[in-house]
Amino acid sequence: MAYIGNKPANKAVVASDLDPAVITGQTALAVAPADTDEFLISDAGVLKRLDASLIGGGKIGQVLQTVKTDVFQTSSSSFTDVTGLSVSITPSATSSKILCICTGIYGKTTSDNFHHQLVRGSTSLLANILDPGTNTNQTEVFSVQFLDSPSSTSSLTYKLQIKNDGTSPVNINRNGSNSTDRGDSTITVIEVLA
Numbered sequence: 001m002a003y004i005g006n007k008p009a010n011k012a013v014v015a016s017d018l019d020p021a022v023i024t025g026q027t028a029l030a031v032a033p034a035d036t037d038e039f040l041i042s043d044a045g046v047l048k049r050l051d052a053s054l055i056g057g058g059k060i061g062q063v064l065q066t067v068k069t070d071v072f073q074t075s076s077s078s079f080t081d082v083t084g085l086s087v088s089i090t091p092s093a094t095s096s097k098i099l100c101i102c103t104g105i106y107g108k109t110t111s112d113n114f115h116h117q118l119v120r121g122s123t124s125l126l127a128n129i130l131d132p133g134t135n136t137n138q139t140e141v142f143s144v145q146f147l148d149s150p151s152s153t154s155s156l157t158y159k160l161q162i163k164n165d166g167t168s169p170v171n172i173n174r175n176g177s178n179s180t181d182r183g184d185s186t187i188t189v190i191e192v193l194a
Helices: none
Strands: 038-043 046-051 060-068 072-074 080-089 097-107 114-120 123-130 140-148 156-164 170-172 185-192
Touching: 060 080, 072 080, 072 156, 080 097, 080 185, 097 114, 097 156, 114 140, 123 140, 156 170, 156 185
Parallel strands: none
Antiparallel strands: 038 046, 060 185, 072 170, 080 156, 097 140, 097 170, 097 185, 114 123, 114 156
């Protein structure tokens, strides 16, 4: 086989063999690669260029949480914000998804139903009905999860709202009547990068 110039040595390539003006293995990336950065990969022995935008996906961008420790009570038959059970997040890209998780406890003195819904701003994302059944004056657990695609890089506020169907008020973070039988609620948002 003919070579232009000198025949290359039959040995592994090391950093000193590379021209720093062209390519270098001596400096590591100090930050995550931008989508426009490129990498060389070997595909069955053939060198190919790979854009950084094609690597990864599904990584966590940020996690924010609010913990509600005080009691909220309402008898309203219209959806009402649960004060202190909201969290705001600013997505880093319009392609990001936001996983919202809200859990806590509730209680009533009667067995009538109530509803809760997860909202972004004023947009309802997911609504459920809860029935305490015969477990009156006990604390019950609620949980709601939703993967949202807001297509936004503006600040977004996620919150829980509840409304009452019956005569006795709905309590968040305590049972129907005993103020010492209490717990905490949380709302968590997780940015999932595209």
